[in-house]
Amino acid sequence: MAIMQLTIIPLGTQSPSVGQYVADIQQALHREGFPHELTDMGTIIEGDPGELLALAARLHALPFAQGAQRVVTQIMLDERRDKVVKLGDKTAAVQAHLD
Amino acid sequence: MAIMQLTIIPLGTQSPSVGQYVADIQQALHREGFPHELTDMGTIIEGDPGELLALAARLHALPFAQGAQRVVTQIMLDERRDKVVKLGDKTAAVQAHLD
Amino acid sequence: MAIMQLTIIPLGTQSPSVGQYVADIQQALHREGFPHELTDMGTIIEGDPGELLALAARLHALPFAQGAQRVVTQIMLDERRDKVVKLGDKTAAVQAHLD
């Protein structure tokens, strides 16, 4: 299992606000059924690494359907094979060091 | 005001776990007094863009004090000048589109 | 067509040097046949967005075969649909503004 952060930036849009694009991505994620969490800088998603990157390709394509002419997508994929890591485990591990 | 996401990755450490390094960064952030939020993929911080990047330089240096030989730091800085954006505003804007 | 930058960072390795891991990725890219260019911060690759992300999944898996316990992969995918962009076109466009 891996954790992926996805930040999708549409360019050549009239407005600098991209909330509508991000909302579409949230709805698609909900339909897709991956555990995920929205942050101020992107969406964090849990899953198999190959499936996560295939999902990233589908989500990256969404803003074009709404008129964006160019999309820059930033992905950070973190996979461990020495232990299972699920959404929320990394923040919990840091908290354990702080307690 | 701007929102910055910071992900600090120490290399050449014995263990693949970096929770202790991240905990040090959280404690430093607490002392520095910037509004911030820990996620599974980094820390999101609110502030003036120049001050945020100066803070990033200080936080980036921390893992060396604990024995890391190499540190790769990933920063995403998002600044708007058409309106004031604070921590939590972006997720709230997306939620408003979903409601 | 799209341009993707890929930066693969193995964690929990004995040494902070990752040149051998990057060399393996270059050899795999050569076998795969995608146009690509190595920079000091990653590899830039040209192709169809979906195929590029499927390629990223294969390359991300390589360091595990050599003993890495954790791999963090950073991807930036830039796709335009208003015009065809190939490797080298973006630097050429900037140069045209400078001339």
Place this chain on the structure above:
Amino acid sequence: MAIMQLTIIPLGTQSPSVGQYVADIQQALHREGFPHELTDMGTIIEGDPGELLALAARLHALPFAQGAQRVVTQIMLDERRDKVVKLGDKTAAVQAHLD
């Protein structure tokens, strides 16, 4: 010394082309005197980590002067303290593994 990659993305611009913005950044870098190299996905710059991030703050501000309403800047900073790394050394190290 460290190596930094900088990718500056202006939002809320009429056109999806950002070559003019990138050209301004190249001219500023030339005036600033840091060793640097333009790639298809950003600019790679060599320098002291603190000075590089202060430079990033100055370059990040440039697109606002040309009318951008929002700027997202992506930074990757790679610092080693076990050896001196200069621009071009990392690609050379990979090439040595391939020869």
